[in-house]
Amino acid sequence: MGAKKKLKRKVKSLKAALKAQMTPEVKKVTVSPLAPAAFPDLPQVKGARFATAAAGVRYTGRTDVMLVQLDPGTVMVGTFTRSATSAASVQDAQAKIAGDSPDGACILVNSGNANAFTGARGQESVKEICAAVAQKLGVPETRVFTSSTGVIGEALPHERIITVLDDLVKGLDESGLPAAARAIMTTDTFPKGAAATLEIEGMPVRIAGIAKGSGMIAPDMATMLVYIFTDAKISRPVLQALVSRQTGSSFNCITVDSDTSTSDMLLVAATGQADAPEIVANSEAAKAFDAALGAVMLDLAHQVVRDGEGATKFVEVAVSGARSDADARKVAFSIANSPLVKTAVAGEDPNWGRIVMAVGKSGAEADRDRLSIRFGPHLVAVNGQVAPSYEEDLGASYMKGQDLVIGVDLRLGTGAATVWTCDLTNRYIEINADYRS
Amino acid sequence: MGAKKKLKRKVKSLKAALKAQMTPEVKKVTVSPLAPAAFPDLPQVKGARFATAAAGVRYTGRTDVMLVQLDPGTVMVGTFTRSATSAASVQDAQAKIAGDSPDGACILVNSGNANAFTGARGQESVKEICAAVAQKLGVPETRVFTSSTGVIGEALPHERIITVLDDLVKGLDESGLPAAARAIMTTDTFPKGAAATLEIEGMPVRIAGIAKGSGMIAPDMATMLVYIFTDAKISRPVLQALVSRQTGSSFNCITVDSDTSTSDMLLVAATGQADAPEIVANSEAAKAFDAALGAVMLDLAHQVVRDGEGATKFVEVAVSGARSDADARKVAFSIANSPLVKTAVAGEDPNWGRIVMAVGKSGAEADRDRLSIRFGPHLVAVNGQVAPSYEEDLGASYMKGQDLVIGVDLRLGTGAATVWTCDLTNRYIEINADYRS
Structure with missing residues (x-):
């Protein structure tokens, strides 16, 4: 009977959809999306x-x-x-x-x-x-x-x-x-x-x-x-x-x-x-x-x-114009370790306000009203406010990339530092909430 | 027809199950599970x-x-x-x-x-x-x-x-x-x-x-x-x-x-x-x-x-026996801010190894082989290794609670500090990956 067949098909397709929903996305991840294409050729080292x-x-x-x-x-x-x-x-x-x-x-x-x-x-x-x-x-x-x-x-x-x-x-x-x-x-x-x-x-x-x-x-x-x-x-x-x-x-x-x-x-x-x-x-x-x-x-x-746990973005944080290299390093790590910056990157959100926050809490000398911020080639903020040339669309589309550069110029001196980090995703939580079990 | 009715019921129940699965858990959270039962009575302040x-x-x-x-x-x-x-x-x-x-x-x-x-x-x-x-x-x-x-x-x-x-x-x-x-x-x-x-x-x-x-x-x-x-x-x-x-x-x-x-x-x-x-x-x-x-x-x-974003556990970190109160505070915040400790708490995993890690990176003076760690009333580790009385089941069952105490005794001095934090869950990522959008 046609109606019965139809219902049976429906049951089958619903069961499949339910199964798909119940298999968390995270289980499908095997190799980091940021992995190199291949393992490199390593030369033999005599001895x-x-x-x-x-x-x-x-x-x-x-x-x-x-x-x-x-x-x-x-x-x-x-x-x-x-x-x-x-x-x-x-x-x-x-x-x-x-x-x-x-x-x-x-x-x-x-x-x-x-x-x-x-x-x-x-x-x-x-x-x-x-x-x-x-x-x-x-x-x-x-x-x-x-x-x-x-x-x-x-x-x-x-x-x-x-x-x-x-x-x-x-x-x-x-x-x-x-x-x-x-x-x-x-x-x-x-x-x-x-x-x-x-x-x-x-x-x-x-x-x-x-x-x-x-x-x-x-x-x-x-x-x-x-x-x-x-x-x-x-x-x-x-x-x-x-x-x-x-x-x-x-x-x-x-x-x-x-x-x-x-x-x-x-x-x-x-x-x-x-x-x-x-x-x-x-x-x-x-x-x-x-x-x-x-x-x-x-x-x-x-x-x-x-290969950072759960990473989907590779982020370079380049800080310049600090009072010293040590100050630049403080600012760079404050940004690179900020959960709010890292979740914004995961969400492809050009949330430069969180960069400002991370600069502010770093302990390094900073002047809010001199600071400039870049996302890759895009000047986002300058002199403590959004750059006249900046449009949110530019930042949003840049953030969709896999390799990102966050640039901060403190405009106080010649100290500089570059550090590297990744985004913070649900997958990090999944991995670490049950690593041992 | 009985079979048809059965199939229809099956379709209905599968549809409900699918809907439940497709409504992410996070969307159901409205008020933090750690919220007080009611807003308190506030006395009127004259003036x-x-x-x-x-x-x-x-x-x-x-x-x-x-x-x-x-x-x-x-x-x-x-x-x-x-x-x-x-x-x-x-x-x-x-x-x-x-x-x-x-x-x-x-x-x-x-x-x-x-x-x-x-x-x-x-x-x-x-x-x-x-x-x-x-x-x-x-x-x-x-x-x-x-x-x-x-x-x-x-x-x-x-x-x-x-x-x-x-x-x-x-x-x-x-x-x-x-x-x-x-x-x-x-x-x-x-x-x-x-x-x-x-x-x-x-x-x-x-x-x-x-x-x-x-x-x-x-x-x-x-x-x-x-x-x-x-x-x-x-x-x-x-x-x-x-x-x-x-x-x-x-x-x-x-x-x-x-x-x-x-x-x-x-x-x-x-x-x-x-x-x-x-x-x-x-x-x-x-x-x-x-x-x-x-x-x-x-x-x-x-x-x-x-009301910490995504929090499901309220955690007191009590550190004693430090060389100074400042050292105790460093250790307490190093534990309270550690993503690995916070995800372990979220996963109800009594992963005391991560507490040791956080003590080690804090910058405070510590002696690995004197350290003791408690989860609530349970002595987990003593003198740099697992306590003879400790069984993983004790820790695992304690971690299922909502209000947790992590105790660390450095056994070096009389410095002490207590700080409070919450766990780190997927919901934190959800909230912050699209807070602005």
Whole structure:
């Protein structure tokens, strides 16, 4: 009967519509819309070998441990979180990094558990892992660096990691870095890698790095987990100086949610196996290497923001005309961390009033009636009020873009700073309201 | 036919279910679930009269202006935002509040437009309004205080306000305070009022106040808009000292979203018309008045948090054992402003690891391995690790409550601080991603 058939069809279509409504939009999101088109080609760095394994620390069906073996002669430097509650592995690595050593070095990283706020048990786990790696690969324990990333406050089942060590050692390979970028992911939606090759006296020097990070991103001193490898010949003090300075303008200039991790760690390993001559301080070679290293670090830092939890917009906040660089940085972070600015960006609302609010609360010197604000190329406000040339439509259409620039000129001095952030969306709440459950 | 009837019923019920799903939960929220059961009874304060009107500044179908007339002899004190980009009305009121005056005073407040970042035009609007009110009510312009709250950066159509002045003057009445609490609302979901009556030498002194605020709440020096009226006889310096101190432990101890308004203003008017004798500094009467005033201010401050945009939980963060009170405050606000803590609370997740993170990033001195954390009565972590007595079920069931206490003991000294906040939910994003559109 026609009517019955019709009703049955109706029931079917209503059921489908209901199901669609009950499947929240957020479940469909897999990879950040801001992710790079593809993972980059990473050059092989002589003297550095990588392996990954699935130890089942927390996740199933994926790799969660990476091991790096670095040849004797490798120089190790790093920067670390300034959190007062930093994790056991951070404190251990910090203590070890200061010294030179003729020996090789190893890095072991697990995801799924941060081994943070785990007291004496946490330190014990680091010790056990370091001892096992040292024994298997024949390096002193003082040359084994570990990182852990994931849930805070739960005991790390380190024996699961030690169990897969033999497999890891067997798998060590110079081409293993891209796989390592996957093994260290937690809430990341894509693996992060960046590379550069420069020439010194006609001979190539290679830099390749990986990073993880997506939430709890407001690095302070270093960020998240970042590992960069180079075959450059370079001394520890020269490399450390370059890395510290570049950290200041890359990882220390990003924020996803103003929350600083207890586990931030950046390690840079220079194997010294390039044919190019040694890079000495203040040389032309040092300048070239510095620029290449900086580019790799900034690229990785941007990728962390592009994978910001729930992010749909990548936002550069460029502040100029401040009384000092420090003041400019205060203003830039006040804007980049403001929930009201970030939700306005999410809503594609050119709400420049909230920029003014964020400037005002920053603690930096500001004069309301000198301030100018730009959204990309559009001058929005000047001398403390809306610019005569500005029309709301211009701002509204600009805000529909995916990569945005918010420019603020305080017109008080020559201080400047640029930081990067993302928008604040429902998806951030979804991820973090039930990350553990 | 039975089958057909059944199918029709099925269609009907599916349609209803679909409709329910398509009406987002957020649309159903009208009043904050944390709102007090009812607006309190406010005592009439002799010498203070109130009126409201619908001037159509931005909203339609509701009142958006309140006028207060205060008798000659009234003492006015206040605290104001420390934002470097404060609004024209704030700067005007700040300049006027410092002096004594034998004249009466007036307060005119509009909602819908904050008249902030409107340059010279904004100052002109304040001047026009003050002149008109002064002329209508026969007080000097220096005794007219204005506030504006709402959208930043748009010119205030002050002529609409001036047009309704005659109606306002006609409507002035001692019983008009509750209606005034409604007229100053913006994204507030309920009007906020609080009152206390104390006795001095057997004679009553009345205090009644109203407030507005819901988002952009991280007051710095004062908060939002708060107006408190009392018939106490009290000098300006004595009253200002009490108000400044109580601001420090009420409005300056709350945060909804870490964003500080450009328009924060607290005005307290004492008409001196109570029969009770004058309250002099350091007297028993001053102590009693201080306590009553403090209770009214804290009540209003809590109501602002309870109306936090999207809030579903009211959270007290109590920090003790810090090296100093300032350190305790840093830690408390670091927890109260952390998006990761606030989303965990929204998700009813007893994620104490995020508390540790927030302690670590606060900048205050802390020792990870001394720290203890409580959720209400439950000791969660002690000496830097999970407490032996703690079970996740205890925390999970506690977090289902609506009023929560997060306790942190740093065990380093005697510094303490308590602040209040709410959770961070999708509704906050919804409200702020399209507040202006």
